[in-house]
Amino acid sequence: MKPPWRLAGTLIPAMAFLACVSPGSWEPCAEVVPNITYDCMERNLYKIPSSIPSSVKHLDLSFNPLRFLASQSFSPFPELQVLDLSRCEIQRIEDDAYWGLDYLSTLILTGNPIQNLAPGAFSGLLSLQKLVTVEINLSSLENFPIGHLRTLKELNMAHNLINSFKLPEYFSNLTNLEYLDLSNNNIQNIYCKDLHVLHDTFNLSLDLSLNPINFIQPCAFNRMRLRELTLRSNFDNTDVMKTCIQGLAGLEVHKLVLGEFKNERYMKEFDKSALEGLCSINITEFRLAFLDDFPKDISGFFDCLVNVSAVSLVNLNLHSLEGLPKDLKWQSLELIKCKINQFPKLVLPSLKRYVFTANRGADSFVKVELENLEFLDLSSNGMSFKSCCDQDDWKTTSLKYLDLSFNDAITMGSNFLGLELLEYLDFQHSTLKQASQFSVFLSLSKLLYLDISYTHTEVAFHGIFSGLVSLQVLKMAGNSFKDNTLSSIFTDLTNLTFLDLSKCQLEHVSQGVFSSLSSLQFLNMSYNNFILLDALSFQPLHLLQVLDCSFNKIESFEGQELQHFPSSLTTLNLTRNAFDCSCKHQSFLQWIKDQRQLLVGAEQLQCMMPLDMKNMSVLSFRNSTCQITKIVIAVTVVSVVVVSVIACLVYKFYFHLMLLAGCKKYGRGESTYDAFVIYSSQDDDWVRNELVKNLEEGVPSFRLCLHYRDFIPGVAIAANIIQEGFHKSRKVIVVVSQHFIQSRWCIFEYEIAQTWQFLSSHAGIIFIVLQKLEKSLLRQQVELYRLLNRNTYLEWEDNVLGRHIFWRRLRKALMDGKSPEGTGDLENSHEEMTSLT
Amino acid sequence: MTGFVAALLLWTLVSPGSSDWGGGSAWPTHTACRKEGLEVLYQSCDPLQDFGFSVDQCAKHLKPNLNVRFGIILREDIRELYLDIALISKGDFVLNYSYPICEAELPKFSFCGRKKGEQMNYYGPINNPGFEVYEGKYQVLVELYNEKRATVACANATIICS
Numbered sequence: 001m002k003p004p005w006r007l008a009g010t011l012i013p014a015m016a017f018l019a020c021v022s023p024g025s026w027e028p029c030a031e032v033v034p035n036i037t038y039d040c041m042e043r044n045l046y047k048i049p050s051s052i053p054s055s056v057k058h059l060d061l062s063f064n065p066l067r068f069l070a071s072q073s074f075s076p077f078p079e080l081q082v083l084d085l086s087r088c089e090i091q092r093i094e095d096d097a098y099w100g101l102d103y104l105s106t107l108i109l110t111g112n113p114i115q116n117l118a119p120g121a122f123s124g125l126l127s128l129q130k131l132v133t134v135e136i137n138l139s140s141l142e143n144f145p146i147g148h149l150r151t152l153k154e155l156n157m158a159h160n161l162i163n164s165f166k167l168p169e170y171f172s173n174l175t176n177l178e179y180l181d182l183s184n185n186n187i188q189n190i191y192c193k194d195l196h197v198l199h200d201t202f203n204l205s206l207d208l209s210l211n212p213i214n215f216i217q218p219c220a221f222n223r224m225r226l227r228e229l230t231l232r233s234n235f236d237n238t239d240v241m242k243t244c245i246q247g248l249a250g251l252e253v254h255k256l257v258l259g260e261f262k263n264e265r266y267m268k269e270f271d272k273s274a275l276e277g278l279c280s281i282n283i284t285e286f287r288l289a290f291l292d293d294f295p296k297d298i299s300g301f302f303d304c305l306v307n308v309s310a311v312s313l314v315n316l317n318l319h320s321l322e323g324l325p326k327d328l329k330w331q332s333l334e335l336i337k338c339k340i341n342q343f344p345k346l347v348l349p350s351l352k353r354y355v356f357t358a359n360r361g362a363d364s365f366v367k368v369e370l371e372n373l374e375f376l377d378l379s380s381n382g383m384s385f386k387s388c389c390d391q392d393d394w395k396t397t398s399l400k401y402l403d404l405s406f407n408d409a410i411t412m413g414s415n416f417l418g419l420e421l422l423e424y425l426d427f428q429h430s431t432l433k434q435a436s437q438f439s440v441f442l443s444l445s446k447l448l449y450l451d452i453s454y455t456h457t458e459v460a461f462h463g464i465f466s467g468l469v470s471l472q473v474l475k476m477a478g479n480s481f482k483d484n485t486l487s488s489i490f491t492d493l494t495n496l497t498f499l500d501l502s503k504c505q506l507e508h509v510s511q512g513v514f515s516s517l518s519s520l521q522f523l524n525m526s527y528n529n530f531i532l533l534d535a536l537s538f539q540p541l542h543l544l545q546v547l548d549c550s551f552n553k554i555e556s557f558e559g560q561e562l563q564h565f566p567s568s569l570t571t572l573n574l575t576r577n578a579f580d581c582s583c584k585h586q587s588f589l590q591w592i593k594d595q596r597q598l599l600v601g602a603e604q605l606q607c608m609m610p611l612d613m614k615n616m617s618v619l620s621f622r623n624s625t626c627q628i629t630k631i632v633i634a635v636t637v638v639s640v641v642v643v644s645v646i647a648c649l650v651y652k653f654y655f656h657l658m659l660l661a662g663c664k665k666y667g668r669g670e671s672t673y674d675a676f677v678i679y680s681s682q683d684d685d686w687v688r689n690e691l692v693k694n695l696e697e698g699v700p701s702f703r704l705c706l707h708y709r710d711f712i713p714g715v716a717i718a719a720n721i722i723q724e725g726f727h728k729s730r731k732v733i734v735v736v737s738q739h740f741i742q743s744r745w746c747i748f749e750y751e752i753a754q755t756w757q758f759l760s761s762h763a764g765i766i767f768i769v770l771q772k773l774e775k776s777l778l779r780q781q782v783e784l785y786r787l788l789n790r791n792t793y794l795e796w797e798d799n800v801l802g803r804h805i806f807w808r809r810l811r812k813a814l815m816d817g818k819s820p821e822g823t824g825d826l827e828n829s830h831e832e833m834t835s836l837t
Numbered sequence: 838m839t840g841f842v843a844a845l846l847l848w849t850l851v852s853p854g855s856s857d858w859g860g861g862s863a864w865p866t867h868t869a870c871r872k873e874g875l876e877v878l879y880q881s882c883d884p885l886q887d888f889g890f891s892v893d894q895c896a897k898h899l900k901p902n903l904n905v906r907f908g909i910i911l912r913e914d915i916r917e918l919y920l921d922i923a924l925i926s927k928g929d930f931v932l933n934y935s936y937p938i939c940e941a942e943l944p945k946f947s948f949c950g951r952k953k954g955e956q957m958n959y960y961g962p963i964n965n966p967g968f969e970v971y972e973g974k975y976q977v978l979v980e981l982y983n984e985k986r987a988t989v990a991c992a993n994a995t996i997i998c999s
Contacts (some may be wrong), residue, residue, distance in 0.1 A: 041912075042885065062954055063912075086954025087910065111910070111954035134952045159955060184947070210947055235949060261947040262959040289943070314943055336943070 032058075040064065041084075045829075048073060055079055062086035062108075069097040069121075080104050081799060087111035095120035109131040118143050129176075130154040137743070138162060143448075147173050156181040158207075165190045171197040178227070179205045187211040192219040203227050210264065214240060216247025223250050230257040232289065237617040238271040245277035252282040259289035262315070269293050278304035285332075287312040295388045299323030313338055319361075327525070335359060343383065346370060352398075357381065363408075379426070380406040387411055390657075391418025405429055405451070412440050421446060428453040428475070436460050442467035453500070454478035459489060466492055473498040477524070478507050484529065491516050502548070503527040515540045526550040526573065533557050539564040548573040550600075555580040555587045555609070573600040579618050581607035583626035584605055592618055610741035659700050673705035674814055675766070676729035678749045682739035683770060684708075691735075694807055695814070702814050705729050721749055731814060736784070736793075737770040741777050750784065766813050767793035852865040868893030869994070874971060879994040882978075885912050888990050897998060901967035907959040909990055914953050917941050917984035941984070970998045 015821040028049045029040035035055045038395050042063035052059065056077050066088040074080060079296040090112040097118075098104065105127055114136045122128075128149050138144065146152065147170025155177060162185040171177070187208065198204065205228035213234040229251070235241035246259075256278075260267065270291050271318050278286075286308045294317045295301070305311060306325055310332035318338040332353035335344075346354075346368045353375040356362075365378070365385045373396040388410050391397055400423045404410060407430040415421060420443050432455040434440075439461075441447065447468055453475045460482040465474070471493050477500045481487070484507040490496065494519050506528040514520070520541050530552040538544065544566040554577040572595065581589060596602040596619065607620040613621075650657060675695075686705070695702045705728065711720040726732070732753045740746045753765055767788065778785045794809055796802075864887040869877040872895040881887045886909070892905040918939035924932040939949035948957045977994040 084953070086952070108952070108954075110952045111956070133951060135955050159951075262945045263959065264947045292943070315945070512981070 001469045035226075050076065052077065057103075058082045060084040061088060065089045068092040068094070070094050071096045072099045073097050075100040078102065082106040082108075084108045090114060092116040092118075093121040094118050096123050097121055102126045104128055106130040106132075106379065109136055110134045112136050114138070117143075117145065119143075122146055122149065125149060127151055130156075132156045133160070135159040140164065141166070142168050144168075150175065152177055154179040156184065157185070159184045161186055163187060165194045167195060167197050169197060175201070178202065178203050178784040179207075181207045183207045183209040183211070183230075185211050188214050190216045190220045192217045192222075195220055195224060199224060201225075206230070209233055209261075212236070215242055216244045218247050218249050221248045221251035223252075226254070227253045228255040228257070229253050232257060233260045233266065236266050238267060238269060238274045240276045240804075241267065242271075242277065245275065246280070248277060249280035253284075255285040255287070256281065256283050257287045257289070259287070259291055259314075262290055263344065264289070265292060267291070267293075270295070272298065272301040275301065275304060278347065283308050285310040285312070287314065287334075288316060291316050294318055297323060302328070310334075312336070321346070342366075343381075344368075346651045365393075367393055367395075371395050371399055374398050375401040377401070377403040378407070379403045382406075382408050384408040385410040387413030389416055389419065390414040397421070400424065402426070409433055412437075415440050415442050416444055420444065423447060424449045427455050428450040429454045429455070436464050439463045439466040441465060445469050447471055449473045451475040458482065459487075462487060462489055464489055468492055469494065471496055475500040477502040477504065477527075484508065484509055486513050488513055488515075490514070493517060495519055497543075498522045500524040501528070505529055507531070509534065509537050511537065513537060518542055520544055522546045524548040526552070528552050530554055531578075535562050535564045538566060541566050543568055545569060546573075549577070550575045551577075553578045556585040557591075558588075558729070562588065563589045569598060571600060572598045575601045575604055577605075578608035579605065580609040581613045581616070581618060581621050582610050583629060586623065586626050589618060589621045590623060593621070597793075654808075655698075655700050655815070658815060671730045672703070672728035673710070674702040674729065675731040675733045676705040676725040676753075677733045677735065678725075678740075678746060678753060679733075679735035680737060680739035680743045680746050682743075683735055683737050685736065686770060691733075695810070698807075698811070700811070700815070702811075717745070718748075721752060722756070725749070726753065732757070733764045733768060733810075734765055735768050735770055736773065736788070738773065738777070739779055740770075741773070741784075747781065754783070764813075764816070766810070767791065768810070769793050769795045771796070873897060874999050876997040876999075877994060878997075879979075879992045882991040882993050883912075883988050885984055886910065886990075888992075890992070897970050899965070899968050901965060902962040904960070904962050904966055906958075909957050911951055911953055911955050911957055911989065913983050913985070913987045913989050915939055915949065915951055915957075915983050915989060918949065918989065919982055921978075921980045921982070923978040925978070926973065931975075938981070951975075970996070972998050 003522065014406055020559070028043045028045060029038045031037075032039050035053050037054050037058040038052050038056055039060045040049060042767070045061065045064040045067065048061065048066070050204060054076055057079050059077065059080060059082070062084045063086065066085070067090065069085075069090060069092070071094045074083070074097070080101050081103055083098075083101070083106070086108055090109070091114060093114065093116070095118040098121075098439070101124055105126055107125070107128060107130070110132055111134070122145055129151055131146065131149070131152060131154070133144075134156055135158075138157060139162060141157075141162060141164070145653055146155070147168075152174050153176050154172075155181075158181045162182060165187045188211070190213065202225045204226055206226055209229040209232040213231070214236075221493070227411060229248075231244075234621065235244060240690075258275075270293050272295050283305070296316070296319060298321070302311075302321075302325055306327060309330065309331055311330055312332075312334035314334070314336045316338050318335070318340055320341055321335075321344040329346060329350050331350055331357075333348070333351060334355040335357075336355065338357045340359045340363050343356070343362040343364065343366050345366055347370075349369075349371050351370050352372055354370060354373060355375075355377040357377055358380040360382055361380050362383055365383050373394055376394065376399060384407070385404070387713070388404070389412075397418050398421060399419050400421055402419075402422060402424065403426040403568055405426045405428040409431045410427065411433040412435050415438070416587060422444050423446055424595050425444070425447060426449075428451045432452060435452070435455070435457050436459050441464075445467060450468065450471060450473070454477065457476070457479045458481070459479065465471070469492055472495055474493065474496055475498075481504060484505050486501070486506050486509045490499075490512060490513065494516050497519055499517070499520060499522065502524045503526075506525070507530060509530075514537055518540060521543050522543070523544060523546070526548045527550075530549065531554060533554055535557050545568055547569060550573040554574065556579065574592075579589075592599065592602070592605065599605070602619060603617060607613040607616050607618055607621070677687060679692065692704060692706065695704060705725055706719070707725070711717070711724055715723070734740075734750055734753070757765060769788070779789070783800055794806060794813075796806060864881040866878050866880045867890070868881055869890050870892040871877070875895050875897050877892060877895065879890060888909040889907070891906045893906070894900055916939065917937070920934075920936045920938050922932070922934040923930055924934075932970060939946060939991075944950055946959070951957050975996040975998075977996060979990075979992045979994060981989040981991070984990055
């Protein structure tokens with residue numbers, strides 16, 4: 001018994017374990033791109049997972065306690081291009097750790113407390129271009145074993161403990177180095193010999209920010225050429241800064257960045273003499289950022305920057321630009337967040353690019369003379385413009401870029417006369433006045449980009465965009481339209497590829513609005529109030545790829561027109577609408593299901609109506625629900641029709657059916673005739689033409705006994721009446737008329753009939769009143785009078801309906817008792833007897 | 838029984854849901870400051886990590902340019918960094934505020950451009966106006982994210998003023 005128990009004891013917990021572990025947890029990494037990119041960040045891995053395919057190119061192993069990298073750790077992944085080992089607690093990297101990674105271009109080692117770096121740690125790595133060794137407790141550049149990485153372009157050694165800027169000899173091997181970041185280290189002094197090895201490089205960008213630099217030996221940068229040098233938050237005070245900048249003498253640098261960081265400010269008072277040393281540096285672009293206590297009088301400050309081509313002043317308390325040197329050769333000027341009180345009246349003929357943004361002190365625009373200006377950014381100043389815009393405002397005819405966004409009121413007084421070269425125009429979030437009263441943009445035939453979003457513009461004038469024949473991008477979100485209807489305002493915009501109409505409170509689209517936009521690729525109509533959209537209006541948009549109709553109130557698109565949607569469409573956003581999921585929009589709902597690969601967030605599309613489907617997914621709509629309703633309706637209609645047809649047929653062929661069903665074996669039994677007709681010879685016409693014709697030739701055909709035809713000649717009339725008439729007939733038809741009462745024979749016949757009926761208990765008498773009778777005349781025949789008063793009789797009416805009813809009733813009466821056995825006859829005659837008496 | 842023990846041991850060793858992943862359980866609630874009737878509590882809503890935050894001065898009459906301390910180990914590069922703050926009072930969004938902290942072209946703070954895996958400590962003023970905090974309980978959602986819209990830090994804070 002023991003082995004089975006042991007087996008069970010093993011199996012049960014093992015199965016419980018297997019049930020708890022989801023299949024994915026065997027695989028420690030997330031597959032981002034199959035076989036290429038794997039993300040193993042923070043998976044508590046102590047070693048490199050072996051389950052990753054050897055074709056991997058991007059591998060993120062960050063935040064795993066790998067602790068050390070042994071030799072050839074990555075040899076299973078020879079295709080690796082990017083390897084992230086951030087914060088892997090790596091203390092030791094052995095020789096040839098990256099052996100075999102011949103294609104690795106980026107190696108990230110940020111945040112590892114490396115203590116032991118073997119001399120051959122980075123051997124191999126034939127293609128390495130970027131090495132990030134930020135915060136790795138590096139205290140010296142001297143023994144860092146990267147001298148063989150000739151392909152290296154970017155070396156980031158920020159946030160370490162390096163205290164000497166002496167670049168070791170191996171830097172002369174790094175001939176491709178473009179970017180060296182030594183910021184946030186502990187470099188205090190820079191000596192002449194430190195940069196000795198860099199003398200042959202021209203393309204290097206060097207960042208030395210956040211080092212507490214005290215001293216730069218004047219020959220250190222002499223005859224050196226750098227692409228960029230950044231010195232931010234390096235100096236304790238103006239004096240240090242002054243001497244250090246003087247120490248940069250002889251440097252040729254494309255871009256020099258000086259200043260501090262907002263949160264790292266050391267210089268209490270900034271003196272303009274600090275920049276005197278710039279005169280002995282050859283600078284192309286100069287930037288100064290974040291300096292408190294900027295001197296109020298700036299005269300003399302820019303004297304060493306006269307020949308610079310680009311100046312950028314960011315977050316300085318400049319207040320004004322009074323006192324700028326006259327013969328400046330600046331081509332580009334940036335004044336960002338400089339608290340300048342008034343819009344400066346600049347006269348700078350050389351200036352091509354002027355950025356004056358986020359200077360909240362200036363409140364209105366003044367005319368300036370910048371004859372060669374091509375690029376003008378005046379955004380985010382909260383300024384107002386009394387009359388915009390023409391050549392006179394800036395004295396330039398070369399302007400291509402104009403940004404007036406995020407300002408106050410801008411009154412459109414002119415239509416860009418002299419500014420015909422404009423390609424980019426941005427007014428967003430400024431208040432445009434009079435923009436919809438005339439063709440403001442008429443002369444801008446070269447404009448490619450126009451943004452008038454959120455400018456409080458109410459589009460009422462159809463020609464608002466006239467003349468913009470080259471326009472490719474039009475953004476006009478957050479405005480409004482007359483009658484909330486999108487009308488034909490895009491006629492000239494035949495080259496438009498991007499159109500944003502979101503948040504415009506639109507409810508309707510007029511016909512043919514998009515007919516000229518055959519190049520349009522992107523159309524945003526979200527956040528409007530559309531209820532029903534006409535797919536037909538999108539038909540002319542042959543190249544449309546993205547259509548966004550989200551956040552509207554759309555119930556449905558017109559079902560028949562859905563095929564008119566452009567076939568080029570790749571993305572359609574219909575989320576957050578009020579879809580009606582009732583059967584009347586069945587074709588639209590089916591279309592949504594068919595196009596789900598096109599739709600953004602198809603699963604999130606929800607029904608708002610009918611109530612029983614509220615908040616349910618549109619995709620859960622089933623055609624079968626509608627089919628069931630249809631089937632029910634169809635079946636009902638068909639059955640009603642069938643029943644009515646049958647009823648009509650039964651009515652029409654009632655007597656045929658009677659014959660077929662119940663009276664098939666009908667025979668007159670011993671009787672020869674169905675009825676003996678008592679009538680006056682005056683009524684002969686009626687009897688021959690109507691009675692005989694209808695009863696003997698119709699269905700069922702009755703055989704009547706008529707005196708002129710059936711009485712045997714040579715026999716007494718009375719005998720004929722009894723022998724042929726009563727004796728051989730089942731029933732008696734009495735045709736009562738004026739003549740009948742007056743005819744003695746008729747009365748005789750009638751009286752015999754009564755007697756006969758009484759004696760033989762035989763057939764009933766059927767009265768047909770042929771015409772209205774005079775009462776006095778009728779009273780002569782007391783019996784008849786009483787009978788007609790008490791009994792039902794048939795009255796002849798000479799119209800279509802009357803005749804129809806008459807013949808049916810008569811036939812029915814004659815059919816009574818038409819049974820083969822004749823017993824029915826007997827019963828019937830009894831009933832008639834009782835009714836007669 | 839050896840089999841049972843072996844299986845149990847294996848289960849304990851490999852069992853998922855151990856706290857190392859940090860995904861399952863919520864982070865603890867920390868106190869950023871508590872003084873003079875004002876209490877600020879916060880809890881990290883980033884499943885990847887917790888962080889440290891404190892406010893130096895804490896009073897109902899909030900002073901301008903408060904000094905704060907903030908410390909985190911970055912899970913993302915922050916070449917660009919943006920801040921979103923939403924203030925919720927009684928279930929309604931009272932204030933939504935978005936602010937660029939680091940921009941690629943104009944790094945404003947010294948921590949701009951720091952790398953994934955690098956420590957980031959900030960001690961200094963924030964650019965807030967001074968105002969009076971009214972009595973009540975407020976919820977604040979704070980999120981820091983980078984240019985790839987990846988969350989750098991995220992917190993649910995509660996401000997109780999009594």
